[in-house]
Amino acid sequence: MGKGRKPCCDKAGVKRGPWSQAEDFKLISFIQKHGHNNWRALPKLAGLARCGKSCRLRWVNYLRPDLKRGNFTLQEEEAIIKLHQTLGNKWSKIASHFPGRTDNEIKNVWNTHLKKRLKVKKTNEKNAPSSSSSTCNDLASANTTSPNDAVLDGTNETIINDTIEYSSSSSSSYNSLSDHLMMTNMNPSIIENIDDRNKDEMSTYPTKNIENSLDELIEIPFEPNLDLWDLLHGDNEVQFQNVDTQMSNNDKKDDNTSKEVGESWWWLVYLENELGLDHLSDGSTQLQSTNVTSKNDLFSYNSS
DNA sequence: AATGCTCGCAACCGCTGCTAA
DNA sequence: TTTAGCAGCGGTTGCGAGCAT
Numbered sequence: 001m002g003k004g005r006k007p008c009c010d011k012a013g014v015k016r017g018p019w020s021q022a023e024d025f026k027l028i029s030f031i032q033k034h035g036h037n038n039w040r041a042l043p044k045l046a047g048l049a050r051c052g053k054s055c056r057l058r059w060v061n062y063l064r065p066d067l068k069r070g071n072f073t074l075q076e077e078e079a080i081i082k083l084h085q086t087l088g089n090k091w092s093k094i095a096s097h098f099p100g101r102t103d104n105e106i107k108n109v110w111n112t113h114l115k116k117r118l119k120v121k122k123t124n125e126k127n128a129p130s131s132s133s134s135t136c137n138d139l140a141s142a143n144t145t146s147p148n149d150a151v152l153d154g155t156n157e158t159i160i161n162d163t164i165e166y167s168s169s170s171s172s173s174y175n176s177l178s179d180h181l182m183m184t185n186m187n188p189s190i191i192e193n194i195d196d197r198n199k200d201e202m203s204t205y206p207t208k209n210i211e212n213s214l215d216e217l218i219e220i221p222f223e224p225n226l227d228l229w230d231l232l233h234g235d236n237e238v239q240f241q242n243v244d245t246q247m248s249n250n251d252k253k254d255d256n257t258s259k260e261v262g263e264s265w266w267w268l269v270y271l272e273n274e275l276g277l278d279h280l281s282d283g284s285t286q287l288q289s290t291n292v293t294s295k296n297d298l299f300s301y302n303s304s
Numbered sequence: 305a306a307t308g309c310t311c312g313c314a315a316c317c318g319c320t321g322c323t324a325a
Numbered sequence: 326t327t328t329a330g331c332a333g334c335g336g337t338t339g340c341g342a343g344c345a346t
Contacts (some may be wrong), residue, residue, distance in 0.1 A: 040331065092334060107335070112312055200307065
C-alpha cells in the first residue's frame with residue numbers, strides 16, 4: 001500500500017449508509033454503559049455491523065448527548081465567518097468555539113450558506129463600493145430571526161460569548177430544561193439530547209408538560225402513538241414498535257411512525273440506563289427494579 | 305399529478321497526527 | 326529512530342426533501 005493507512009476495517013460484512021434506529025440504540029446504549037475507549041473494538045462489543053470509524057462519526061456528529069441541534073443563530077454564523085477568516089478550513093478548531101456544535105455541522109453550514117452569502121456580499125460591495133455595510137448587515141437581512149445587533153462589533157471572543165448567551169436566551173424551552181436538570185440533578189445529557197433533537201419538531205408535535213411547577217419551563221416530546229407517562233402510570237409495560245427491527249432508510253421513507261419511534265428511543269435509553277429497566281429482546285420494555293410509576297417519581301428518583 | 309432541479313445534511317473516504325512499543 | 330495502530334480531520338458524495346415547472 002502506498003500513502004495513507006490501510007482501511008480501518010474489513011469492508012466485507014460491514015454495513016454502510018444511513019443508520020437505523022436499532023443501530024443508534026445499540027450504540028447509545030453501549031456508550032452510556034461502557035464509554036468509547038476503543039472505537040475499533042466498539043462495534044463488535046456493541047453488536048454492530050459497522051466499522052469503528054462509522055460508529056465514532058455517528059456518535060460525534062449525531063448521537064452525542066451534548067449536541068446542540070437546530071439552526072445556527074445569526075451570531076453563530078457571524079462568529080464562524082470571523083473565525084474562518086483567521087483559521088481557514090480548520091473546522092474542528094472553529095467548532096471548539098461552539099459548544100454543542102460539530103465540525104461537520106459547521107463545515108456544512110459554511111459550504112451551504114456562508115460561503116454563498118459572502119460571495120454575494122463581495123459582489124454587492126463591488127457594485128456599491130461606497131457602502132460601508134458590514135457582513136452582519138448582510139447576514140441580518142438574510143436572517144429574519146436575528147434579534148441582537150449589539151454583539152456584532154466585538155472581537156471574536158466577544159461575539160462567541162455573546163452568541164452563547166443569545167442562544168441561551170432565545171430558545172427558552174430547551175435551555176430552561178438544561179437549567180432545570182442542573183437543579184434536579186437529573187442526568188442532563190440524555191434529556192438535553194432528547195430536547196435538542198426535538199426542538200425543531202416542537203412546532204409540529206404536541207408537547208407535554210411534566211410537572212405543574214415546571215410547566216412553563218419544560219417541554220417533553222410527546223408521541224401521538226405512545227404516551228410515556230401512561231407507561232409510567234399504567235400497566236408498567238409498553239411496546240416500542242420497531243425498536244429491534246432493522247429499519248432501513250427506504251423503509252423509513254414509507255413509515256410515518258419512524259419519527260415517533262425515534263423519539264421514544266431516547267426515553268428507552270434513559271429508562272434502561274438511568275432507571276434500571278430491562279430492555280427486552282422482543283422490543284418491549286418493562287419497568288423493573290424501580291419504584292418509578294409517575295412523573296413525580298421520575299424526578300424524585302433522579303434527585304435522590 | 306408527474307417530472308426535473310436545487311439544496312441541505314449525514315455519511316464516507318483518504319489522509320494526517322499522535323502515541324506507544 | 327522506526328513502525329504500527331489508533332483517533333481525528335477535512336474534502337467530497339449520495340440521497341432525501343422541498344420547490345418549481
